[in-house]
Amino acid sequence: METHEEAEEPDPEFTAKLAAFHAERGTLLDLQPRVNGKPIHLKKLFDIVAERGGYDAVSAEKLAWRRVGQEFGLGANNAAAYAFALKTVYYKNLAAYEIKTIHNQEPPPKDILENLTAKGGDLLKRTVENFRPPIGNYGNAQDSDASGDESKTPKEEKMDVDEPGSGGRTTRGLRQAPPQRVLFQPDITSSRHIRPLSGHFQSPQPPGNTTSTQPYPNSTSAANLPLHIANYEPRPPMPLTLRGVTTPINNPHLFKEQQRLLRDRKMAAMGRAPAPSTKGMMKPGQGFDGPNIYVRTLQGLRSGIPDEEDYALHHLVKISHERGDKYKFEAFPNLAESLIEYALRVSSLFYDVQWKISYFDDVPHEIDELDGLNGTPDILQRIKALKRVNAADGIETPSYSHDITKIHEAALTIRNLALLEENAIYLANLPQLRDFLAIVLSLPLSPDVTELKYYVLDIAEQVTKFWSMRVEDPLYLCLLDMIKGSSDRGAILTALRAISRISLNLQQPNVLRGVPDAIIEKVFQWTLLQDDELVNACLDFLYQFTAIPENVALLLSHSNALESSAFVTQLTRLLQHGARPHHEKFLTHPGIRAPSSNEIVTVPRDLLVEFIKHDEPQRSTQWLKAVFEEDIESDVTQIALWQAYQGQFGQFLPHKPLLQAADFIKNVSVVFKTANAQIVEGANNKFIIKGIRPRRVPVTSAGRPYLACFWTPTGESACGQFFLIPENLYNHIASTHLGVPKKEDGKWDLDNAQPQQKPLDCYWGGCRIYKxxxxxxxxxxxxxxxxxxxxxxxxxxxxxxQKFSRTLATQTTMPDASAVKASGQNREAVWSTQTSYPTPVNEHKEATGIPLISLFVLRNIARNIPKAITLIEGGRSSYLTAEDQAKWVEGVDWVDRFFGPLKHRLFWVLAHNPVMAPHVTDLLIWIDKGST
Structure with a gap:
């Protein structure tokens, strides 16, 4: 924001005109005012305030003078004081000039303008007759622009509603409390410095050894003083006893009583009787502070005085917002009735009518009289017979604006208080409330009453649950018209909720009849929107509607929205609204770890040739990885490990020297993280490597396992030869163990086979399948x-x-422990993942929201279709017209037509949505019962 701290050249023409104006007016002009040490240029200040609407407009807006001060860079510290100082500069020098030049009016006299403080505004309306000077000496006090309220009834202002429970004022700040008086208390302590007492007198010192200061200016040393003066010790201090004196300040009551007794004695001495005592008597103007704010607002609203009504409505809005949880109608009789009567004035703004509420049954009701005892059933006919008021479009007079604002405040107060359950019950027992709601909802379309209709719909939503309504009820018809004719989402949403809550708290169920086809089709279409709040309200409405067999019969007869089961399909789709995938992993086959070998295997020759190409310690590292694997529960003796290492590579000495034993053991811990050299103490200490175990089959440097031949004849050990390719292992078994030779063309000669073992059987790992x-x-x-x-x-x-493990896992049956032992490979655990799509639940882990209410609507349709068919075919439905019955199609299985194509979807929800599964099961049962 650009500031005006820089020096600017004053406008000579403006300054001359302003000086001439003040000279003619007889007031002083300060051409170089300063605020917080900064120069204030009057021309610039005048232009800024004029742009904001003038002095009155800036003063009426909260903190506006502070924002004007920011234009001059007055600073943020003590902004209130600087703002008021800037306001005073404008008030003294430019306010009257503004009234004369901009508003073309004659400014007020200087006695009620420049000679007073700059507090407040309304300069354009200030005259000698209507101006009330401040009481006492506070008129010229230097109040800030955040000072307190006026002493009269609050003027019309823009209301800033405080947060509930806040105790602060929203219009202006509070005055500071006056400083506390501090009574004088005398200081009883002595100011004399006391020398500490000693147990004996000091003997005089020689003149040459004294170092004390000279107490007397004419003496040169203590030797010049007399002995009794030099040895003088002051007396110890005596405590000072003070006795309080009764004065009008420190004890006014006692002083007053003493004065009374003194007067009584004088009167008795003169032979006159003492004056009667007034102790305990309430004197005029004392002991009663007036009614509280609640009583004053109630009495002000009922008084009929415009200023008091404005005051009451102004504060009732705040009270209902801040204290609406405790402010009850039953504690303040006639408050609700008075608010309703005041809000009924809205009709006079559009019609030539002044509604009156009559509480007498024997008096004939005129067109403008409402029945306050039983309600007015023909209120809609009366509204249609009213005469409209001719008003120019787009023109809003001050009186009209004031009236519509106060009517809004009355309706808003009722709406805020109706949110409390006790107040809603109280309002439900007032027959005139129904008339008021119907009257407001029947008002012509106008932007001025849009907010008022919102308030009325909110009230209806709170009180309809305590009412039972017939088809011809005026309020019920108005709510249906609001759904049918309005294009406002908020109004439609609240009207749907109000209708769905009819008779909610009563024992008799709600019978939702007389709903036009246009409304049903609209509600069906709104369920397709991506608006959860509106869809939920539509489903609540449809649940009430489909609960009646006659309504379902109406749908079957002539509703286009259900053609080809489009609506039922949408409801079925909503069963999965808000569903989120939930993945659950469970173990199908646990993993089996192959047992460790008791002996350290000897690597095949092709792998050994690869190891010999490397030097130590890489050679020993690759050998350890090929022969051993990590196992935190197993161990290997160090001597067996060292001997196997020597036996594997000792034949290549001295061309390929081996590692030393200590270095080799250390290398084991480097290769395997779980390996740890330990000593098992006992009679003979045992040196082991904890954390590794021998493999049953070696692996290559790339981690590919060799295939071992586990052909194990009866009573013999396994063959134990290793092959890297499965085909080579198969050829080995066929030629060596089964004795099948090959022909010259490379094919097997099965006729000349000579098996090594009899009888002929599979000896792989003890399989013996033919046995x-x-x-x-x-x-x-x-x-x-x-x-x-x-x-x-x-x-x-x-x-x-990896492929080998998956091959085993995809067999018809998982390999058991014996097969794993025979293969020499670990069987990995097999996990399966099941995905479900549950919908949201409440705090009790039960289905809720749109999916549940959609299923309830489907269940109503499935349950009531047979009853609806019976009503239509038997001609016992008075709810359907002859035209409706003529559209009826006989011989159609309506349940199968609606739900037949959707059964697969319902079964899918049943299988994949555990939250909705019990409710879908119930729906499928009703579908089966209703199918012919």
Missing amino acids: RYPDRECSVLRLGVHLKTHLPDSDEKAASQ
């Missing part, structure tokens, strides 16, 4: 086919550890 199933025919060909089930695919990629 377990003796009825099966065994041959070399069948045995060769069976052996392929123990081996992985011949593809090299499928022979890796």
Whole structure:
């Protein structure tokens, strides 16, 4: 923001005109005023205030003078004082000039303008007749622009509603409390300095040794003083006893009583009787502070005095907002009735009518009289018969603005207080409230009453749950018209809620009849919107509507919205509204770890040739990874590990020297993080490596396991040869263990096979399948086919550890522990993931919201379709017209027509939404019952 701290050249022409004006007016002009040490240029100040509407407009706006001060860079500290000082500069020098030049009016006399303080505004309306000078000596006090309220009834102002529970004022600040009086208290302590007492007198010192200061200016030393003066010790201080004197200041009551007794004695001495005592008597103007704010607002509203009514409505809005949770109608009789009567004045702004409420049954009601005992059933007909008031469009007079504002305040007060349950019950028992709601909802379309209709709809939403309404009820018809004819989302939403809550707190159910087809079709269409609040209100309305068989019959007869089950399809789609995928992982087959080998395997020759190419310690590192694996629960003795290392690479000495034993043991801990050299104490200490175990089959440097031949004849150990390719392992079993030779063309000669073991069977890891199933025919060909089930695919990629594990997992049955032991490979755990789509739940973990109410509407339709068909075909439905019944199509299975194409969707929700599953089951039962 640009400031005006820089020096600017004054406008000579403006200064001359201003000086001439003040000279003619007889007032003083300060051409160089300063605020907070900064020069204030009058021309610039005059232009800024004029742009904001003038002195009265700036003074009426809260903190406006502070913002004007920011234009001159007056600073943020003590902004209130600087703002008032700037306001005073304008008030003394430019206010009258503004009235004369800008507003073309004659300014007030200087006695009620420049000679007074700059507090307040209304200069354009200030005259000698209507101006009230401040009481006492406070008229010329230097109040800030944040000073307190006026002493009269508050003027019309823009209301800033405080937050509930706030105790601050919203219009102006509070006056500071006066300083506390402090009574004089005499100081009884002595100001004399006391020398500490000693137990004996000091002997005089020689003149040459004294170092004390000279107490007398004419003496040169203590030797010049007399002995009794030099040795003088003052007396100890005596406590000062003070006795209080009764004065009018420190004890006014006692002083007053003493004066009274003195007067009584004088009167008795003169032979006159003492004056009667007035102790305890309430004197005029004392002991009663007046009614509180609640009583004053009630009496002011009922007084009929415009100023008091304005005061009452002004404060009732604040009270209902801040204290609406405790402010009850039953504690203030006639408050609700008075507010309703005041708000009914809105009709006089549009019609030539002044509504009156009559509480007598025997008096015939005129067109402008409302029945305050039973309500007015023909209120809509009376409104149609009223004569409109001719008013120019777009022109709003001050009186009209004032009236509509106060009517809004009355309605807002009722709305705020109706949010309390006790107040809603109280209002529900007032028949004139229904008339008031119907009158406001029937007002012509106008921007001036849009907010008023919002208040009325909010009131209706709170009180309809205590009412039962018939089809011809005026308020019920007005709410339906609001849904049908309004294009305002807020009004439609509140009207839907109000209708859905009819009879909610009563024992008899709500019978939602007389709803036009246009409203039903609109409600169906609104359920397609991405507006959860509106969709929820529409579903509540449809739940009430479809609860009646006659309404379902109306839908079956001639509703276009249900053609091809479009609406039922949308309701089924809403069953999954707000659903979020939930993934649940569960274990289908636990993992099995192959047992460790008791012996350290010898690596195949091709792998050994690869190790020899490297030097230590990389060679030993690769060998350890190929032969051992981590296992925190297993251990290997250090001597066995060292001997296996020597046995594997000792044949290559001295060309390939080995690591020293200590270095080799250290390298084990480097290769495996879980490995740790330990000593098991006992009779003979045992040195082990904890955290590793031997592999049953070695692995390559890339982690690919070798395939071991687990052909184990009865009473013998396994073959134990290793092959990297599954095809080589198969050829080894066929040629070595089954004794199948090959022909010259490379094919197997099955006729000349000579198996090593008899009887012919599968000896892979103790399989013996033909022994377990003796009825099966065994041959070399069948045995060769069976052996392929123990081996992985011949593809090299499928022979890796990961592919091998997945191959085992995809078999018809998971390999058991014996198969894992035979294969020498760990079986990884197999997990399955199940995905569900639950909808939101409440605090009790139950279904709630749009999905639940959608299912309730579907259940109403499925349950009431058979009853509706019976009513239509039997001609017992007085709710349907002859035209409606003529559109009826007989011989149609309506339940199957609506729900048949959607059963697969309902079963999907049943399977994937555990929250809605019980309710969907109930719906499917009703569908099966209603199907023919």
